[in-house]
Amino acid sequence: MSAKGRALTVLALLTSSCAATTVRSGLPPGNAAPGYDERWHPAFLFGTIPGTEPYDLGRICPSGWAQVTVNRDPFTLLSGLITLFIYSPSRVTIVCSVRGSSGLAPVQGYAPTTETSTAPHMPPPPEGD
Secondary structure: OOHHHHHHHHHHHHHHOOOEEEEEOOOOEEEEOOOOOOEEEOEEOOOOEEOOOOOOHHHHOOOOEEEEEEEOOHHHHHHHHHOOOOEOOEEEEEEEEOOOOOOOOOOOOOOOOOOOOOOOOOOOOOOOO
């Protein structure tokens, strides 16, 4: 492989491991569920075919779930590369909601996590005339 080919391969590896998908329920986050913090999540054919049954969030987080994040790291990316992405694992983190929190949506401007939230703090709307 030429030097240019190696450089492109390294660049592709470095940029493809940066993406993460996060889904939030709107409940206030607590701690990651035991055993579900950066848990290895198997999949096949570039991640299009799941390798396990769907996660039972009601069993994992009896008080409700707050956030689910799926991302790749260098190890999962290397596993996919070695198998030509026939086996395409990722990492999943499931964060449970705070015990006793209501099922209502959070107040306006609530940021589920300060690290990953991009939601700006919004002042309350002005009162009507």
